[in-house]
Every structure is written in structure tokens, then in C-alpha cells.
Amino acid sequence: MTAIETAPLAIHKGAEELPWVEIGDGNKLKVIMVDEGQGLWIVENIFQSGFDVLTHKHTGPVYGYTMSGAWKYKEYDYVNRAGSFLFEPAGSVHTLTCIENDTQVWFQMYGCNLNLDADGNIDSITDGAGTLAAYYALCEAQGLPRPNVVVR
Amino acid sequence: MTAIETAPLAIHKGAEELPWVEIGDGNKLKVIMVDEGQGLWIVENIFQSGFDVLTHKHTGPVYGYTMSGAWKYKEYDYVNRAGSFLFEPAGSVHTLTCIENDTQVWFQMYGCNLNLDADGNIDSITDGAGTLAAYYALCEAQGLPRPNVVVR
Amino acid sequence: MTAIETAPLAIHKGAEELPWVEIGDGNKLKVIMVDEGQGLWIVENIFQSGFDVLTHKHTGPVYGYTMSGAWKYKEYDYVNRAGSFLFEPAGSVHTLTCIENDTQVWFQMYGCNLNLDADGNIDSITDGAGTLAAYYALCEAQGLPRPNVVVR
Amino acid sequence: MTAIETAPLAIHKGAEELPWVEIGDGNKLKVIMVDEGQGLWIVENIFQSGFDVLTHKHTGPVYGYTMSGAWKYKEYDYVNRAGSFLFEPAGSVHTLTCIENDTQVWFQMYGCNLNLDADGNIDSITDGAGTLAAYYALCEAQGLPRPNVVVR
Secondary structure, eight states: OOOHHHSSSEEEEEETTTEEEEOSTTTEHHHHHHHEEGGGGEEEEEEEEEEEOOEEEESSSSEEEEEEEEEEEETOOEEEEEOOOOOOEEOOOOEEESTTEEEEEEEEEEEEEEEEOOOOOEEEOOHHHHHHHHHHHHHHTTTOOOOEEEEO | OHHHHOOOOOEEEOOTTTTOOOOOOOOOEEEEEGGGGGTEEEEEEEETTBOOOEEESSOOOEEEEEEEEEETTSSOOOETTTTOEEETTTOOOOOOOESTTTTTEEEEEEOOOEEEOTTEEEEEEEEEHHHHHHHHHHHHHEEEEEEOOOOO | OOOHHHSSSOEEEEETOOOOEEETTOEEEEEEEGGGGGGGEEEEEEEEEEEBBEEEEEESSEEEEEEEEEEEEEEOOEEEETOOEEEEEOOOOEEEESSSSTEEEEEEESSSSEEEEETSOEEEEOOHHHHHHHHHHHHHHHOOOOOOOOOO | OEEEEEEEEEEEEETSSOOEESSSOOOOOEEEEGGGGTTTEEEEEEEEOOOOOEEEESSOOOOEEEEEEEETTTSOOEEEEEEEEEEEEEEEEEEEOOOTTTTEEEEEEOOOOOEEEEOOOOOOEEEEHHHHHHHHHHHHHTTOOOOOOOEO
């Protein structure tokens, strides 16, 4: 066999391959890949205008790729729009708010979100393992078969 | 100062912030982020139909996010279209070919491309440091100021 | 210039180069490298018999290399001794206890420690940025010059 | 079940758990962990005085932890001894030479070694998948059972 035949395969997830689940008010979540041991989780979201994410601090780096719409962090002025790239270093803290309907974003995340209360104390955490479990449960609750997420 | 005020900042690159450089036949490149010591490089490409990339093997993982158009690896059947996610594990080998004009893709890459000849021997390599140098040189050749790539 | 002359340099920290700071009861800490944006922190410890670390959950992977002595996690039977390697995947939870005096261990850590109380709630966190700040402060308090930690 | 009971387990490899294989002239190799998709490989070596490794360039970062003995890169003056830490950024190029017998070192490596000839051209590569295959083959040739390497 040649090197190409024995090499590990690339894994493709087309836009329609994994279902969107509703997370309230028309906002949607898709979990694409989780490598729990590495602390890696890749999700895609569709946010509607006015949607807020809890203020959180990242324990690893995050890379954001925006497909459509507009969203920002309340702490910064710039707006993520179609074609925006965002690098969030580990330790960064911010509060996501969505500005336009049908804002679609991929987040490639390492580590977890430490969700902070108004005094900066940790209120809860959000991580890949928990988000994957929630995604599976929401799929089941919405009558969908268990999605074929890339799990390492 | 509060934790939020002292935290490292997220870095945003809007769609218009970094210039596209021409790499031949209407194909374009933008280098967004390079952390040379970590072996990380993030680029965005616009490919035209018929564009081929040399067969290559990756020494680290690659994550591909497609904005528009259509492209595939000659070795596989699936086609990357708008909204496609692709995970290419370290060690994977493939030959990119573009199917539709104005195909736009982000690649978040670790390590380098080992470019292979028809016998599977290493012909050359492509890496983040070299691609960044080429991007700076192409910007200069095209009369553009030095772009503000995210460099760690 | 040749490729070798322009390549980035490797960075060496000899055993005597960075000082040990006392963290109580003869236990010692040395911070060797911190890449805050990547969430990476590399420390070395000398623990004395009976030293316990708070039960914690990791948000990224940890790699442990033991030079001398003996230590274990209360949750597991195996004992880390000279020459032991330990892989702690992200999400793992455990309580370190030291068994022999002068146990010396390197930890290469990604993400943070979520320190848990008896009910499994997050009581506090320990991360690279905070540990580096503590190391600098302890050096100063012990009359040592600011150590030349590898900081990216 | 509690969070601790469902958490992923840490994996320990004691000093005696994985066999050393002879790689010539009393030099020895042990492969401890390989995550091929991530490009991660962790090995331990025992080198004898006078042992040289081919000049190579790394495509990812490398972290070296020295247990005993003495070794250096011909390009640099410093010597790695017991307790030394070494950070080799991606892109670094060097030629290892061993100075004292029974020099024992762990290397946590990402990506591959591009082995260079005297003109700086790539002569061959060494990577995690190939090194693991060689380790298995050498164990078999030396009449040892297949070692239980941490493979993800």
C-alpha cells in the first residue's frame, strides 16, 4: 500500500450533516467536534439579534470565524461580520451580544468558559464535554437521531 | 483594576482589514495569524475553478472552514461547500482541487505541508514562517503597506 | 545567512537557573515557562511527604514527569516515582498527595485547575498567569531578583 | 455517580512499564505516548557519550526534560544536565550530541523532525507514527511483547 492509502483520513461535515438544535428564542447550536482529552471543542451557532452570552473567561485560546450577520463583545467596539476572524487568547474575558438576526459563527475552543457573575466570581462553567452532552440531549428531545459528531 | 480590565484582549481582523494578494490565475491568499514557535498559521484563500494545490502530507492537525464555493480533495468524494467543516488529522495526505470560482476557505493549520512528488517523496515544504514572508513580499510587490498580521 | 542561522533558538533553563520558592512546610515551586495566550504553564515542584494539593479538575491536558521521590493521586492506586510519566486528560479530577520527602516533578499544563470543594463545586482556580504572578511575588519577598522565566 | 467517578482517568507509565529498545551502540528508545492526529509524540531516550542525532528542523514545538547525564546541541554552548528544561520552538534547527554515558531525556514533541543534509535540504523525516512503528518492530525483534504505549 502507498503512503496515501495508509494515511489517516480527513473528516468532512457538510453544512446539512449535523442538525441545529434550538437553544431558546431562535438561537441555535451545532456541536461539530470534541476531543475531550485535549480540551478541544468546535461548535457553530446561529444567534438572533439581542442574544447575550454570559460574561466568561477562557482557560484556553479560542478562534472565531463568522459566516454571516453581526455580533460583538460588549467590552470592545469592533463588530464581527461575514469574513471576520477573531483570536481570543486564554485569559480573555468578554460578554457576547448579537446585533443582527441569523448571525452564524464557528468557534474553535480549547479549555472551558468560566462564567462570571457581576462581581467577577465564577458562577458556572461551560466546556466541551458538557456542551456535547447537552447537544445529544437536545437532539433526542427534538426527535432527532444521535448526531455523528467528530469525537476523539 | 478589575479582572476584565487586566485580561488579555481578543484580536479581531475584519474581512477588509488584511489585503488579498494574487497568487496566480485569480487565486488569492491572506495570512491572518502566525505563531511561529507553536507552528500555528491561519490563512484564508480565494480559489478559482481548476486551481490545484500540490499533494501534501500534514505534520500537524488542520481545521478548514468554507465560506463559499466548492472544493475537494482528489482522493475523497465529498465536496466542501459554504458551511462545511473539515478536520485533517496530522499525517493525512491529499490533493486539493477547486471546483467553483470564488471559493473562500479559512485554514487553521499546525505544523507544515510536506509537498510530495508522484513517487511520494518530499519535494518541498510549505510552512507558516515561509508563507508569512511570501505574503509580506507579495503585498510589497503589489504596492500595499505591510499588513498587520496577528504575529505571536 | 543559512537556515540554521535564521532559525528561532531553543531556550534552555538549567537546574540552577531559576530559583525555588518556598510555598510552606518545605514544599517548593519553580515556574519555568508561561505562554498565557495559549494557556500553557510549565512548573517544577519539590514536595515533602504529607503535602496535599486541593482536589482539582483540569480544563486542558497535563503531562507529568517525575525526577525523584514518590507521589500519588488519592483516587488511584499507582505511585509516581523517578522516571514515571503521567498523562492527565482534560476533564480529569484528582487529589495529589506526596508520599516521600524531596519528590521532584515537572508539570506541563494547559488550561487551569478548577479547585473543587467536598461537594464538587468550584471553590477557586489556579492558572498560569496567577501562578507566575505568585512566583514573582514570592521571589521578591525572599529577596531574590526577578527570575528569567520563559514567557511568550 | 459523582463528577470524580465519571471523569476521564489519568494514565500512568512507571519507569519499568514500557521496555527500552536498543537503537545501536547502547543507545535506547522508549515510546510513551502518541496522538497521531494531533501530531504529538512523547519518547524517552538513553544516550551514550558520542551519540549524534541528524541535524533536524522541527515543524512543531518540543519540550525536553533531562533526568541524568549531559547532552547539547552543537549549535549552542549550554549543556542539558539532570534537571534541565529545554523549549525548542517550531522552526528551530539543531544537531544533538551526547556528552556523558547514560544520559536520560524525555522529549514531548509536536510535528515532525525534518532531517537535513549538509546543504540544508530535507533528507528524510522522523515522526510519531513512524517512530511508534519502529518501536513496535524493535520490541518484536528483541522478543518482547507489544508494549502498551498510550495511543490516542
